[in-house]
Amino acid sequence: MLLVFLPMYKVKSFLTKVLVSSLKLLGHLPLPIVHVIGVFIGFFNYIFNSDLRQHATRNLKQSHLISQTAFNKTILKSAIENSKSVFETFAIWFKSQTDVLKMVKKVDGWEHVEIALQAKKGIIFLTPHLGCFEITSLFYGSKQPMTVLYRPPRQAWLLPLICSGRERGQITLAPANAQGVKKLLQALKRGEAIGILPDQAPLTGEGEWAPFFGRLAYTMTLASKLAQKSGAQVYMAFGERLNWGRGYHIHIRPIDAGGIDSPALLNAEIAHTISQCPNQYLWSYDRYKVRNQAPPST
Numbered sequence: 001m002l003l004v005f006l007p008m009y010k011v012k013s014f015l016t017k018v019l020v021s022s023l024k025l026l027g028h029l030p031l032p033i034v035h036v037i038g039v040f041i042g043f044f045n046y047i048f049n050s051d052l053r054q055h056a057t058r059n060l061k062q063s064h065l066i067s068q069t070a071f072n073k074t075i076l077k078s079a080i081e082n083s084k085s086v087f088e089t090f091a092i093w094f095k096s097q098t099d100v101l102k103m104v105k106k107v108d109g110w111e112h113v114e115i116a117l118q119a120k121k122g123i124i125f126l127t128p129h130l131g132c133f134e135i136t137s138l139f140y141g142s143k144q145p146m147t148v149l150y151r152p153p154r155q156a157w158l159l160p161l162i163c164s165g166r167e168r169g170q171i172t173l174a175p176a177n178a179q180g181v182k183k184l185l186q187a188l189k190r191g192e193a194i195g196i197l198p199d200q201a202p203l204t205g206e207g208e209w210a211p212f213f214g215r216l217a218y219t220m221t222l223a224s225k226l227a228q229k230s231g232a233q234v235y236m237a238f239g240e241r242l243n244w245g246r247g248y249h250i251h252i253r254p255i256d257a258g259g260i261d262s263p264a265l266l267n268a269e270i271a272h273t274i275s276q277c278p279n280q281y282l283w284s285y286d287r288y289k290v291r292n293q294a295p296p297s298t
Helices: 008-028 031-048 050-063 068-094 097-102 110-119 135-141 158-166 178-189 222-230 263-274
Strands: 104-108 123-126 146-150 171-175 193-196 207-212 215-220 233-241 248-255
Touching: 008 068, 031 050, 031 068, 050 068, 068 158, 068 233, 097 135, 104 135, 110 123, 110 233, 110 248, 123 135, 123 222, 123 263, 135 146, 135 171, 135 193, 135 233, 135 248, 146 158, 146 178, 158 171, 171 178, 178 193, 178 222, 193 222, 207 263, 215 263, 222 263, 233 263
Parallel strands: 104 248, 123 193, 123 233, 146 171, 146 193
Antiparallel strands: 207 215, 233 248
16 A cells, blocks of 8 residues: 555556566576466466467468367467466576576587587577577577677566576677677677577568568568678577476577578578477467568568
8 A cells, every 4th residue: 555655666666676576586496386387377378368379379370380180289388388488587597507507408419519619600599489598598608608689678677687697608698789780790700609589570671571481471681691791600499398397408400501591591490490399489479560561462
């Protein structure tokens, strides 16, 4: 009741502090418990959030990755896995780096990374909204320098959490603007790695329309341009979430030279990666959103 007598900005500040303190508690919980919370919230989200369910249904149908008989079950699994992703993100941010690295149970493809490191031409890691996309950069950053592109959040209170949670080990964050792109190029010139979310919808003027699972999606051009300009080795990487909170299996797959020379080729590589673990893709994310520029008629 005392909140009624406080100025609105103080009420918002108080509520923000309560929220942050609550989220920090996730860092003290074992991963299985964090995922159990995600299961319950994901189930209720599936039942009561019709917008999320409709987006996921439309996007999954477009992919043709799942048979009709398994379709509804996959939508439910996806909602649960996406909810796990939200809660595990905060848990990972608030756990020590040592505890986070213990969650990585297996890594496939690291031998390819070691070859690229010897070449000293730089490495581009492309990590779609698949599985746990926090764990891959933290794992690599514990071993080698890495610059990760990020889009500053709309909620100002989230920014310090993002910075403290992700800038650990040898990781540097680069905002999604001209200055951030400059930092990415500088890292590649030093022979270091960079990380990009390749399926994030770009802002107007920062992408091209290209097919994604057979439908035009506004797709970033940055990854293709950086690969062409630097000659860096490109990898698709994602952290598969293991059942029962057992941890993560990191998959690293090299892409042949010229493999993402266009947004269409980039989308093809993203789609191939998603097909490895479709239950854990963020199907509710609107890849096909129309900003100020409508897609060309076909």
